[in-house]
Amino acid sequence: MLFKGFLSGLSSATRVCQLRSLATASNAAVPELAEKLKVTVIPGDGVGPELIYSVQEIIKATGIPLVFDEVFLSQVHFNRSATIDDVIRSMKANNHVALKGVIQEGFIDAGADEPGINMQLRKKLDLFANVVHIQTHEGIKTRHGKKLDFVIIREQTEGEYSSLEHELVPGVIECLKIMTKAKCERIAKFAFDYATKHNRRKVTAVHKANIMKLGDGLFLRTCEKMSRLYPKIEFENMIVDNTAMQLVSRPERFDVMVMPNLYGNIVDNLAAGLVGGAGIVPGQSVGSDFTVFEPGSRHAFSEGLGRNIANPTAMILCCANMLNHLHLEKYGIALRQAVEKVLRDGRKMSRLYPKIEFENMIVDNTAMQLVSRPERFDVMVMPNLYGNIVDNLAAGLVGGAGIVPGQSVGSDFTVFEPGSRHAFSEGLGRNIANPTAMILCCANMLNHLHLEKYGIALRQAVEKVLRDGRVKTRDLGGYATTREFSFAVINNFKLD
Template sequence: MSSIIRSVGGIVRRGLVTAPSAPIEPVQKLKVCCIPGDGVGVELQESVELLVKNVSIPIVFEEVFVSGIHQKRSAKMEDIKAALRRNNNVCLKGVLQERVNREESELVGLNMRMKRELDLFANVVHIKNMQGIQTRHKKELDFIIIRENTEGEYSAIEHESVPGVVECLKISTRPNIERIAKFAFDYAMKHDRKRLLIVHKANIMKLGDGLFLRTVQKMAEQYPKIKCEQMIVDNTCMQMVSHPEQFDVMVMPNLYGNILDNLATGLVGGAGVVPAASIGSEFIFFESASKHAFQQALGRNYANNTAMLLATANMLDHLHLTDYAVALRRAVQKTIKERKVRTRDLGGFNSTEEFTFRVCDHFHL
């Protein structure tokens, strides 16, 4: 992180210590990139910008147009990289809707191309209950899903051998598995977690998932303080819907992570409430955990923006604007807990804008 970010973070913290009622403004606003995406993405981004303006969070967005629907009008990958580098290598990203039917020779979707070319190798989702959201389990959940983000079944290497016979290749490479394994163990150590679960299907895919299992187990030898276990993915799905409280940190290949992210998100409130991050060697994207563009809500002002607001709080933490991050997270949690202003997915009838203004009311440094 640049010296500018460190100095801004320091100024904010000193201001809060000496004058909590009137914090000192940072020397300059920090620049971040944003990709609103498809569906309700533009509305969710607008709600974030509305909150940022109303509570004076010291960031400014540079918007880049990227769309899974309008790919020909989307920014080129080199332009996306340039925008990221102009904006502290940080992006707040909405959902890009992938087409089910491919066009011409297209096999690699836009999401996958971005993850590969930007080397966003790790996706991290924190599953945690929020007071005020009723869940079926009524159990305290607090676990992390870490997913390898660049290969596996999403390698998009497919071909039709003969008419009616399609072969799809799943790519697993030791260097990428070692990288995600080290990331997962380091994450567990940094956040004082005690157990790491490897999710796999090595009983059937003995070479591909076998390599993943053995590589992570080998990496575990360097982390004796973390208890390393393993579980087959189908059993993991059953355990997650029956006894989700047992999990701590989980690491897995790409497809399993996508499925379990969505399954776990449903346990704690649904697609609108859980944030995520895609982390790479140079760039980091803050986003929602569930990749649903919610086209049916487009223009109707009732989408739940909780996940994007919490993703923004995580982004502020990353930018060392810790006091603003804590204040935003607390404001969202208080709004959810009081259950006075709720979007439709949480049993209410309030709009996205009304929810945003209520969060603003609760925002206090």
């Protein structure tokens, strides 16, 4: 059983006591309620029903006062799916709360002209804010080893996911991104209110206003205006591709992050990869009247169906958060502490990462895999915006924007330029910028011009300077100037 596997090492006679003894610092028993609370449960697709079942086993074994009203909602198995109206009726009757598994949607549907079932659910329930708490856990090894604790808040009822796309002429697709002032104001206020309520110090607005000047410009201006009403909360804004790079190089700098829909989807998964993967991170979708608790990284993990290998941590933590929301804090705290003890003890963890075929990977999962298993990739191809984000994310893995060369290739022309396109205006005239990427661009250009012996010699000179580690620019932890690095390359340049 999933529950048995998850709590391996605890005998059946001690599991309830294990949870109850962690309820308070004084080891007082968790009090029983005269009446159990009823909540809606949506099992979802893939391993969702198995994860929900693991939660139900824990509820039954520990006496937590919850009863589930199950509503099966699916786009894959639509012939036996309930309707969204059925979900709404159930939630209205059951404390306006639901525990939800991931509902899978197809990748390609040439006739799609309406939002998917997830977007329909969010719009009908007006679940405008998705909140994902990124937190490291003792017992879970991470690539960077840093203690992280930050929150990602995503507007999830508009943006690119409005499903307003059509084929103008054969081979030309137009996809509309909807941004409204009212919804930008609502998510910005939610983020600052959240930061205030939870004693957070900073809010970072993530955007692409340098390119999408109207849509993301509206979002950014709204966040800036809202920040003036919260003088005790520090505010900053950051372009989404730079955010990806900062997340893999300096994730501890973030506290509360707020962003539009698509960026939030990618950043959620990227950040999940920093702390252990999709199976670890809980989330919740918040509206004015309803709240849905669901995993922060929305992967159905269909290939794990029936194999009893899925990690239930995220779903169990969702249940703990739901208990807190229902003012059953003693149960919620006890359940979280039990999970943390199992993780800390390190007993029989299930697989944290799904096997996903490289040739076909959703961009948000790609971000998560890049920070957790980057060695799995070789050649990646993707559309424009995703490439911008992934370029910067990957640059952060190997040293930052100053390290990575790039090139733009056409049928007749080739331009060699840094892979991470940051102007670094604040370094202007200070002689502190890292020239590595530009020098490597030159080496690649020499190779392109069939001057390979010069290109190879220049690259080898750069690599020797980096390997020796005596001449480092500030972004690499040193004090060398731009010119000092360049002179070091000159001194190591040798033609065979």
